[in-house]
Amino acid sequence: MEMRALVDAPALRARPVDPDAVLVAEARDEPQAFLALYDRYFDGVLGYVRMRIRDESTCEDVASTVFTTALSKLRRFRGDGTFAGWLFQIARNAVRDVQRKPAAVALADEATSSEPDPEERFLAYERAAHLHSLIRLLTPEQQHLLALRYGAGLAFDEIGAIVGAAPGTVRVRMHRILEELRRRYPNDD
């Protein structure tokens, strides 16, 4: 009886303490604390950008832009969403700004590398280039979701908090995106 009551009781809706919020508050008083946020999100932001931009040099520039912009605008972050959501929105905007410009003609580093197995590297490069071109065919929202998942490595609930959707909804959308990519992505490598 007691067990049944516990199971039936409404879930507590209290939000757990967000460690990012603590760091953001600290960074407002002591700006050096921003570096802790930077360390936490560097890999995720770089992965996000790499998922959406093919050229490695441009990726590096964009990753740098994301963090320098975030630092300069930190006081404008009101905290009504997550810091991650705010940061990845900056990343999304930075990617959009770059993609509006004409594409650079430089080949990615992989194409000119002198490392062993050039044929294998070339095939991998071609495959990556093709996948990138397919990702660019997705809608901006789909690209954003895909990059959050496979670039930044976020879980469905984390993505849900960023885009304002339930984790289940994110999972369904992601499934559709993968299906769409899978249909177009050849298996003839």
Add this chain to the structure above:
Amino acid sequence: MTTDDLEHDLNALAEPRPEDEQLRLAIRATLGEQLQERPRRRRHPRLVLAAAAGAAATVAAAIVAMVGTGGSGGPATANAAILAHVSRAMSPPANLIVHVSETGLNPDGTPVGVEWWQETNAPYAMRLIKGPVGHEIEGAADGATQSQYDPATNTIYQQPDSRAPTLVDPIETVRAALANGTAQAEGTVTIDGQPLYKIELPNGVIGYFDRTNYRPVYLDNPQGDGSVVRTRVVTYEELPLTPHNESLLSIAAQHPDARVETGPAPGPTGQK
């Protein structure tokens, strides 16, 4: 094509790379710089001078350029990107030999030069030729033996030395500062008509880097007496580990007819 295969390829697009750490440090350094500037509302354009006034006699004429002063994130972003590119250009992969030669003038006007070869994987064997032109010393180390060559007697002096070969060279100083995030990009200067990125190190060394391949072109080396010796990087190349190139690391291979003796080199050639 299964979903697993697709997810594998998607993950591969964004997977971390060895050079990410250098980028992380470079952006971190830029953020640190931005944090120091934070109290100031507007950043005033800075005139970038080539070297201290006392060193002017030894420094070739440098035409100084103003650095761009764009809006938020502009210069800082550009600087981080420059540091990242230079860091990558100066971080060769394993299984190569880096060959560098530099020339310059001492404060007294005598020409000096340094040329070295070093492999990029253990034991990091290296050979170095260094000193005033005509009076260079030549040494080598391979993690087991240290060798010095005396051209006057055509003798190689060898002694056991298991320490990892350590290169004392401005190039290495620049590389280390880039890796630990203490180097600072200071915009663009034009030297002898060539626009170059300027990067300052905490110990006073200043490097000037090509804007297309990010390789070093000039290095300003502060001396103990307050003067600065500027060297021009004549060669910066990465060589494959072929038998011929490997012989460049060996004093014995370069001086096959030299007499070999065990023990430290006598006289000035024993100094490093």
